[in-house]
Amino acid sequence: MKLLEDKNVIITGASRGIGMGIAQVFADHGANVAFTYSSSEAPALELEKELKAKGVNAKAYKSNAANFQEAEELVAKVLVDFGGRIDVLINNAGITKDNLLMRMSEADFDAVIDINLKSVFNMTKAVQRTLLKQRSGSIINMSSVVGVKGNAGQTNYAASKAGMIGFTKSVALELGSRNIRCNAIAPGFIETEMTDKLDEKTVQSWRDGIPLKRGGSPEDIANACLYFASDLSSYVTGQVLNVDGGMLT
Numbered sequence: 001m002k003l004l005e006d007k008n009v010i011i012t013g014a015s016r017g018i019g020m021g022i023a024q025v026f027a028d029h030g031a032n033v034a035f036t037y038s039s040s041e042a043p044a045l046e047l048e049k050e051l052k053a054k055g056v057n058a059k060a061y062k063s064n065a066a067n068f069q070e071a072e073e074l075v076a077k078v079l080v081d082f083g084g085r086i087d088v089l090i091n092n093a094g095i096t097k098d099n100l101l102m103r104m105s106e107a108d109f110d111a112v113i114d115i116n117l118k119s120v121f122n123m124t125k126a127v128q129r130t131l132l133k134q135r136s137g138s139i140i141n142m143s144s145v146v147g148v149k150g151n152a153g154q155t156n157y158a159a160s161k162a163g164m165i166g167f168t169k170s171v172a173l174e175l176g177s178r179n180i181r182c183n184a185i186a187p188g189f190i191e192t193e194m195t196d197k198l199d200e201k202t203v204q205s206w207r208d209g210i211p212l213k214r215g216g217s218p219e220d221i222a223n224a225c226l227y228f229a230s231d232l233s234s235y236v237t238g239q240v241l242n243v244d245g246g247m248l249t
């Protein structure tokens, strides 16, 4: 059963990792996928081809989610390219610049807040008018277990991800009466390029500490997004779903 037939979806940061996994699963469910990247042009164009081969409309856009003007321009282009409708927005683009607070530079704090949190404001503002006119829409924000629990060495990242949760709940309260839903996903340890940078011993110790005894895959997160994007969750808004193999339990 296809759950997203003919729905138009925007995903930020889908040139790799979790975003790419979401784009693939959504296209399998019949969604048309507009997605962004920051610098990985070749993999983005490759993904565009792959999605189109599944029989859906797909397009890659180079757009810096942290830039308000670029977000506005992106949504204007998507509306033209995808027939004037946006059903789902997934704010997935994100970065880490980890350091102990004592060593963290102002630039690294600002960059993480701008790309992870300000981007959510930028993109949600940019789609809001369209969703209000439609009187429908689902916004999904990619937070993190770190935003729920905190993490030493990640004050910037944890603050950005906790901020996304407050933003999510506030949007759910503001726009619920217009049938616009907004939820967040808090992934635990998902094995992607973002985590490939870590040494194997650390990674194995994390796996051992997870009740389900493995790291998650982009597909695990994509399946949770599928629920929030589809009508299966039509009475669910303002929620944070931990997709973490039981890590926070």
Ligand code: NAP
Binding pocket: 012, 013, 014, 015, 016, 017, 018, 019, 036, 037, 038, 039, 040, 041, 063, 064, 065, 066, 092, 093, 094, 095, 115, 142, 143, 144, 145, 186, 187, 188, 189, 190, 191, 192, 193, 194, 195
């Ligand atoms: P990733 O593999 O590093 O991919 C990040 C994606 O974001 C890439 O497509 C990248 O584009 C894009 N991006 C970066 N800066 C951008 C910007 N300024 N504007 C637009 N796009 C930008 O990361 P991931 O592991 O898939 O993580 C995806 C999301 O899940 C992030 O928000 C992350 O914080 C969150 N998350 C991840 C984990 C995990 O364990 N992996 C856990 C919890 C939460 P380029 O390829 O062009 O650089």
